[in-house]
Amino acid sequence: MKFLIINGPNLNLLGRREPGIYGQENYESLCQRLRAFAAAHGSTAECFQSNHEGAIIDAIHAADGVYDAIIMNPGAFTHYSYAILDALKAVGVPCVEVHISNVHQREEFRHKSVTAPACVGQVCGLGLYGYEAAMGYFLDQKD
């Protein structure tokens, strides 16, 4: 399978950003881990990160017909980006939404995802393992 891993705002700061919540591992290490996980399953994973809503929308559009699945952590855009919701609905690539932290144990505004309705499902609170769990879901579906 061809996976596109999209990470939204501030996730480039993984390892430095609130490590008590998001852990010590940095963004590049996460990408290496996901590429290795994909390769171990006869698949590929490309990582894309942006702090800009429009760039994420462009990446979702460009994924259509190119990738088999999107794994996306939209960061704070999760909670208010109807434009990302619409972009996911506009393309034929299935997406699983990932949150590193358990958003339901945090501030009220993080409890709501406006983007999840356009996703197959959502993983939250499992740390960086959540990205692999999401990939594992798609790999199981394929078998």
Ligand code: DQA
């Ligand atoms: C996050 C949770 C969001 O509420 C937050 O804005 C993030 C990261 C997570 O992975 O837990 O940037 O998506």
